[in-house]
Amino acid sequence: MANLLDVHAISKHFGGVVALRDVDLSLRAGEVHCLVGENGSGKSTLIKILSGVLHPEPGGRIVIEGREYPHLNPVQSTACGIQVIYQDLSLFPNLTVAENIAVAGHLGAARLVNWRTLRMTADAAMARIGASLDPDARVEDLSIANRQLVAICRAMAADAKLVIMDEPTASLTRHEVDALVRLVADLKRAGICIVFVSHRLDEVMEIAERVTVLRDGAKVGEFPAREMDDKKLAMLMTGKAFAYRTRETDLAKSKMVLSVSHLTRAGQYEDISLDIRAGEIVGLTGLLGSGRTELALSLFGMNRPTSGEIRLDGKPLALKTNAQAIEGGIAYVSEDRLNLGLVLEQPISSNILVTVLDKLPSRLGLVAEETRRRTARKWIEDLAIKAPNPDNAVRTLSGGNQQRVVLAKWMATQPRLLILDSPTVGVDIAAKDGIYEVVRELASKGVAILLISDEIPEVFYHAHRVLVMRRGRLTGECVPHGSSEEELQAMVDA
Amino acid sequence: MPRHDDRSLAGGGTRVGRATSRWTLSPALLRFRRSHEFWLLAVILVLSLALSLATDSFLTLQNLFDLLTSNAFVGILASGLLVVLIAGGIDISFTATASVAQYVALTIGIRQGFGWFALFAVAGSVGVLCGLINAIFITKLRISSIIVSIATLNIFYGLLIVSTGGKYITSLPKFFRDGIAWFEHDDANGMPYALNLQILVLVLAFIAAWLLLNRTNVGRQIYAMGGNKDAAQRLGFHVLRLNILVYGYLGFVAGIASLVQAQLAQSVTPTVLVGKELDVLAAVVLGGASLTGGVGSVFGAILGVTLLAILQNGLVLLGISSYWNQWFVGLTILCAVSITAWSERRRRAAKAIN
Numbered sequence: 001m002a003n004l005l006d007v008h009a010i011s012k013h014f015g016g017v018v019a020l021r022d023v024d025l026s027l028r029a030g031e032v033h034c035l036v037g038e039n040g041s042g043k044s045t046l047i048k049i050l051s052g053v054l055h056p057e058p059g060g061r062i063v064i065e066g067r068e069y070p071h072l073n074p075v076q077s078t079a080c081g082i083q084v085i086y087q088d089l090s091l092f093p094n095l096t097v098a099e100n101i102a103v104a105g106h107l108g109a110a111r112l113v114n115w116r117t118l119r120m121t122a123d124a125a126m127a128r129i130g131a132s133l134d135p136d137a138r139v140e141d142l143s144i145a146n147r148q149l150v151a152i153c154r155a156m157a158a159d160a161k162l163v164i165m166d167e168p169t170a171s172l173t174r175h176e177v178d179a180l181v182r183l184v185a186d187l188k189r190a191g192i193c194i195v196f197v198s199h200r201l202d203e204v205m206e207i208a209e210r211v212t213v214l215r216d217g218a219k220v221g222e223f224p225a226r227e228m229d230d231k232k233l234a235m236l237m238t239g240k241a242f243a244y245r246t247r248e249t250d251l252a253k254s255k256m257v258l259s260v261s262h263l264t265r266a267g268q269y270e271d272i273s274l275d276i277r278a279g280e281i282v283g284l285t286g287l288l289g290s291g292r293t294e295l296a297l298s299l300f301g302m303n304r305p306t307s308g309e310i311r312l313d314g315k316p317l318a319l320k321t322n323a324q325a326i327e328g329g330i331a332y333v334s335e336d337r338l339n340l341g342l343v344l345e346q347p348i349s350s351n352i353l354v355t356v357l358d359k360l361p362s363r364l365g366l367v368a369e370e371t372r373r374r375t376a377r378k379w380i381e382d383l384a385i386k387a388p389n390p391d392n393a394v395r396t397l398s399g400g401n402q403q404r405v406v407l408a409k410w411m412a413t414q415p416r417l418l419i420l421d422s423p424t425v426g427v428d429i430a431a432k433d434g435i436y437e438v439v440r441e442l443a444s445k446g447v448a449i450l451l452i453s454d455e456i457p458e459v460f461y462h463a464h465r466v467l468v469m470r471r472g473r474l475t476g477e478c479v480p481h482g483s484s485e486e487e488l489q490a491m492v493d494a
Numbered sequence: 495m496p497r498h499d500d501r502s503l504a505g506g507g508t509r510v511g512r513a514t515s516r517w518t519l520s521p522a523l524l525r526f527r528r529s530h531e532f533w534l535l536a537v538i539l540v541l542s543l544a545l546s547l548a549t550d551s552f553l554t555l556q557n558l559f560d561l562l563t564s565n566a567f568v569g570i571l572a573s574g575l576l577v578v579l580i581a582g583g584i585d586i587s588f589t590a591t592a593s594v595a596q597y598v599a600l601t602i603g604i605r606q607g608f609g610w611f612a613l614f615a616v617a618g619s620v621g622v623l624c625g626l627i628n629a630i631f632i633t634k635l636r637i638s639s640i641i642v643s644i645a646t647l648n649i650f651y652g653l654l655i656v657s658t659g660g661k662y663i664t665s666l667p668k669f670f671r672d673g674i675a676w677f678e679h680d681d682a683n684g685m686p687y688a689l690n691l692q693i694l695v696l697v698l699a700f701i702a703a704w705l706l707l708n709r710t711n712v713g714r715q716i717y718a719m720g721g722n723k724d725a726a727q728r729l730g731f732h733v734l735r736l737n738i739l740v741y742g743y744l745g746f747v748a749g750i751a752s753l754v755q756a757q758l759a760q761s762v763t764p765t766v767l768v769g770k771e772l773d774v775l776a777a778v779v780l781g782g783a784s785l786t787g788g789v790g791s792v793f794g795a796i797l798g799v800t801l802l803a804i805l806q807n808g809l810v811l812l813g814i815s816s817y818w819n820q821w822f823v824g825l826t827i828l829c830a831v832s833i834t835a836w837s838e839r840r841r842r843a844a845k846a847i848n
Contacts, residue, residue, distance in 0.1 A: 090725035
């Protein structure tokens with residue numbers, strides 16, 4: 001059977017930067033295909049070329065159903081049945097389900113709305129994929145999963161033969177992902193080709209036939225999805241292997257940085273005593289609700305303990321506010337990187353410097369532009385943040401690099417103790433590796449680190465010692481070197 | 495092909511948008527009962543009832559007639575501003591536009607001996623031109639619409655005052671002063687009533703806005719663009735064309751309204767219209783239109799204008815000092831907007847729990 005779509009030797013440069021280099025891609029009708037790669041690997045450029053928004057450089061060929069398109073434009077792309085569902089779904093929240101599905105009708109030649117035709121178009125599209133949404137409900141009242149269903153219906157209404165979905169499972173629950181997988185199986189049976197675009201191993205890969213991997217604008221290869229697993233995919237995407245060993249460092253002679261004794265906050269945690277030495281990474285794990293986050297907030301001055309003592313470098317600290325904690329040399333990076341004070345629209349440099357502005361050398365309270373620049377650049381280099389320009393908005397960075405900006409922001413305060421609460425939630429395996437590297441480096445510079453995480457392997461392979469918390473109490477301690485993941489898991493589950 | 499219940503996709507959530515109720519209302523009625531318009535209508539009815547009981551003069555043909563006539567200017571402008579707000583923009587320059595259109599149309603009209611049609615055509619064209627200027631700056635240079643319209647308000651108004659020296663035009667043509675009076679009849683006290691220019695244009699303006707927003711494809715594009723501009727662009731909406739349409743439409747409506755106002759005032763005063771833009775904005779927002787775009791209805795705008803009109807009229811009839819007027823208007827807007835925001839939050843919270 002002929003392919004639905006073939007692209008050959010597609011290249012694209014932006015300025016001097018290679019976005020795509022000689023990339024081939026072939027898609028068959030009724031196939032589920034995954035297109036994976038890290039941020040900046042060229043996935044989105046390729047999608048834009050397929051949707052006609054960008055044009056490939058001379059030499060590349062685009063063949064759709066046997067016909068060659070030398071200058072594929074958005075109108076032709078749509079007419080060929082190519083539909084892209086972006087991660088934000090591009091729906092109109094204020095309009096009804098029916099109107100969103102049949103919105104293309106508003107762009108036709110007719111001046112007047114034919115509400116009956118519009119409704120019939122919407123009903124037909126929903127019937128094709130067996131969706132039973134209320135056509136009169138407003139889209140803003142729907143769950144994310146149902147909104148996605150509306151977006152798929154809209155693609156159906158446009159007679160899609162190829163549906164490209166950008167990160168479709170990123171904001172779905174496990175349950176919703178299962179429903180999406182069933183739906184995709186149906187679309188496949190109806191002869192529609194579905195392309196999933198992702199930067200991680202997705203649940204949807206279970207039903208995919210082939211995986212195309214891009215790295216730095218070039219195609220690494222095309223692989224049967226059956227043979228893929230997390231580690232292999234990460235290897236292909238990044239060109240690096242990720243294998244970790246437990247850490248063994250003798251820190252007995254190192255200076256004590258944090259020592260907490262009998263710390264209690266009624267109703268949250270009780271009688272917590274722990275020490276962290278300079279250069280030591282102490283893992284803290286436990287089930288949700290074990291009190292670990294509450295404890296971390298207390299160490300950062302945002303949750304006053306009822307009794308007990310916190311000493312930093314031997315001096316007792318009475319933390320009433322987080323400003324005092326920062327002053328004392330404690331930094332805290334919380335769970336959700338988007339909520340921990342990154343101002344996404346502001347430049348990277350401003351985000352890094354915000355914690356230290358009043359400490360930079362200044363004249364009459366004004367910091368010289370040159371000083372700002374130099375300081376920001378230093379941290380960008382130190383933490384290997386991949387940013388072409390420190391004046392770009394943080395929003396333009398990938399998730400992993402945003403996470404590094406957060407680290408840079410706190411490192412700029414030159415903390416004695418760094419508390420990391422689930423630092424790798426939602427980032428891909430390569431970005432995780434980057435973060436671990438940064439954490440190791442910080443530790444080697446003598447910072448004491450408290451690494452809080454749900455993920456057993458994370459604390460097992462990256463901490464010198466792991467403390468287990470349960471119902472507000474420390475219930476166990478594990479030294480990974482010479483122990484096993486299973487043993488630690490058992491302590492958590494106990 | 496097996497059917498997917500959306501319930502499975504919603505992760506066990508309830509079916510959205512088709513709630514059951516103790517009363518068996520049709521879905522459309524149920525939706526209305528939860529809407530902003532429903533609450534506004536209820537408030538208007540309660541207020542009207544109270545005023546009818548408290549005063550002899552509220553529920554009289556004469557008062558209602560006066561109410562309509564004197565609020566026509568604000569109402570007509572509201573129908574135009576609504577369209578801009580739904581498109582996701584804002585424009586406060588329309589009072590200056592109206593002042594310019596009024597002056598230009600009547601100056602030329604008197605000199606050339608224009609009739610009704612020509613007067614409206616000139617005033618409308620001047621309005622469209624002003625709207626076009628706004629649209630081009632807002633779309634082409636992507637300047638925020640509030641800033642552009644603050645600037646153009648001052649530019650239009652400044653030019654008008656400088657070139658006219660703020661002089662009145664009082665010698666208006668006789669046909670213009672007489673206005674129109676269709677379906678004339680006398681009430682029991684011998685007072686003549688007729689369908690006058692103000693009421694006629696007011697009704698036409700609301701019908702036109704309703705047709706534009708609900709019956710034309712371009713109207714639906716306006717709603718869609720106001721709801722999600724990025725998505726509209728991705729789907730190939732012609733944003734510049736839509737902006738020219740909405741700002742041009744408001745300009746046109748402002749031009750028409752300016753003549754309606756001049757006829758009522760029986761004179762042209764360049765300084766009298768500017769300053770009313772916030773009253774119009776208040777009425778439209780009170781009617782449920784959102785400053786972030788995509789939300790609002792002609793019915794809501796009518797109710798917003800009505801509520802403010804009745805409130806002001808009621809205070810006069812009750813003999814309350816006019817100094818209290820603004821205080822009440824402000825309070826009403828704050829209450830109405832708070833109630834809507836609060837009920838919306840409650841609805842969302844209830845859904846989150848489900």
